[in-house]
Amino acid sequence: MSHITCLLIDLDDTLYPQADFLDQAWTAVADHAARLALDAARLETALRTIAQAGSAQGRIINQALAKLGVDDSNAALLVAAFSNFRPCRLTPYVGVDAALERLKVHTPLALITDGNPAQQRAKLLATGLADYFDVVVCSDDGGRAFRKPHERPFGRGLESLKASAHNAVMVGDSPHKDILGANRLVVRTIRVRTGEYAAVDSNATLTVASFADVPDAIDRLRSNVELRRSA
Numbered sequence: 001m002s003h004i005t006c007l008l009i010d011l012d013d014t015l016y017p018q019a020d021f022l023d024q025a026w027t028a029v030a031d032h033a034a035r036l037a038l039d040a041a042r043l044e045t046a047l048r049t050i051a052q053a054g055s056a057q058g059r060i061i062n063q064a065l066a067k068l069g070v071d072d073s074n075a076a077l078l079v080a081a082f083s084n085f086r087p088c089r090l091t092p093y094v095g096v097d098a099a100l101e102r103l104k105v106h107t108p109l110a111l112i113t114d115g116n117p118a119q120q121r122a123k124l125l126a127t128g129l130a131d132y133f134d135v136v137v138c139s140d141d142g143g144r145a146f147r148k149p150h151e152r153p154f155g156r157g158l159e160s161l162k163a164s165a166h167n168a169v170m171v172g173d174s175p176h177k178d179i180l181g182a183n184r185l186v187v188r189t190i191r192v193r194t195g196e197y198a199a200v201d202s203n204a205t206l207t208v209a210s211f212a213d214v215p216d217a218i219d220r221l222r223s224n225v226e227l228r229r230s231a
Contacts, residue, residue, distance in 0.1 A: 003167055004107060004167055004168065004169055004221070005107065005108070005161075005163045005164070005167040005168065006107055006108045006109070006110065006157075006158070006161045006163040006167070006168050006169075007103065007107055007108075007109050007110070007168070007169050007170075007171060007221075008109075008110045008111075008112050008154060008157045008158075008168060008169070008170040008171070008182065008187070009109060009110070009111055009112070009133075009170075009171045009172070009214070010111075010112060010113060010170075010171065010172035010173060010174070010177075010178045011111055011113040011120065011123060011124060012113065012114075012115070012123070012195070013173045013174070013194055013195025013196060013197065014171065014172050014173045014178070014192055014194060014195070014214060015092050015093065015096050015127060015129060015214060016090050016091060016092045016093060016096070016123075016127050017091075017093065017194070017195060018055060018195060018196070019195075019196075020090050020091060021087055021090055021123060022048075022051055022055060023048070024085070024087050025082055025085045025087075026044050026047040026048055026051070027044060028081055028082070028085040029043070029044070029047060029061065029078050029081050029082050029085075030043050030044035030047070031081075032077065032078060032081035033074070033078060036074050036077065036078075038068075038070065038074065039068060042068055043064055043065070043068060046063075046064035046067040046068060047060060047061065047064045049067075050063050050064055050067070054196065055196060061075055061078045061079055061082065062075050065078075083116055083119065085119070086118075086119065086122040086126075087122065087123060087126040088126060089126050090123060090126040090127045091127075092127050092128070092129060093194060093213055093214065093215075094213075094215070095213070095214075095215035096129070096213075096214050096215060097128065097129065098215070099214055099215040099218040099219065100129060100132040100214075100218070101132065102218065102219075102222065103132075103218050103221075103222065104132050106222070108134045108135075108161045108163070109132055109133050109134055109135075110133065110134060110135040110136070110137060110157035110158075110160060110161055111124065111133045111135070111136045111137065112137050112139070112148070112153050112154060112157050112170070112172075112178075113136075113137070113138055113139070114138075114139050114140065114147040114148055114153075114177065115138070115140060116140060117138035117140050117141050120138050120140075121136065121138065124136065134160075134161060135157055135160040135161055137153045137156045137157045137160070138153075139152070139153035147177075148174070148177035148178060148181040149176055149177050149178075149180040149181030149184065150181065151181060151184040151185045153181075154170065154181055154182050154184075154185050154187060155185060158185070158187075165185045165186050165187045166186070168187050168188070169187065169188050169189065169190055169221070170182035170187050170188070170189045170190070171189070171190045171192060171214060171217055171218075172189070172190075172191070172192065173191070173192050173193070173194050173195045173197050173198070174197050175191065175197060175200055175201070178191075179191055190209055190210070190211065190217045190221070191209070191210040191211070192210075192211055192212070192213050192214055192216075192217055193210060193211070193212055193213070194212075194213050194214075
């Protein structure tokens with residue numbers, strides 16, 4: 001592997017389990033539903049059940065309301081409750097904090113993430129990992145059309161770090177978003193088997209390796225290649 005000058009890293013289900021955030025967010029939505037005289041307990045159960053089938057499917061709140069047999073006249077208010085939710089604490093996967101601390105000494109780091117930019121930045125703060133990143137790229141700053149696997153957020157990360165695709169590596173959990181998206185810029189990728197996509201196969205041609213989690217991936221990288229910050 002050639003010299004690496006930077007790492008791009010995903011947030012949700014890569015650095016922490018996204019299920020932790022969703023658990024808190026669905027409770028917040030259910031609390032708001034109670035104020036709208038809806039059955040909060042049943043709605044929260046429906047939200048969790050539907051989300052377990054895939055958090056990226058969309059219209060989860062509308063589906064949950066339909067499951068309860070009520071119209072979606074309050075859907076917009078409940079979606080707003082979800083969008084406005086900010087977690088106070090999210091626990092990273094075991095060892096992630098120490099692994100990033102070891103890595104940051106050697107190479108610049110950029111976070112590449114999809115979703116509501118204010119909410120994504122709040123998630124990062126809630127993990128306690130924000131100080132490890134030189135750059136935070138929220139794809140939705142440019143509009144939802146530029147979410148991964150669009151190449152733009154990866155390109156923005158490289159540009160901000162003044163790095164080339166040839167000397168970068170992307171670490172992420174999603175074979176479609178993180179791996180395919182980075183490969184479109186000929187950025188090499190490392191797949192971590194965490195979160196809801198852990199068992200999903202990947203056919204990406206530029207995947208260097210697949211590891212159990214971020215600490216394993218970072219330690220293997222550090223032991224096999226030279227990582228250092230530019231002088």
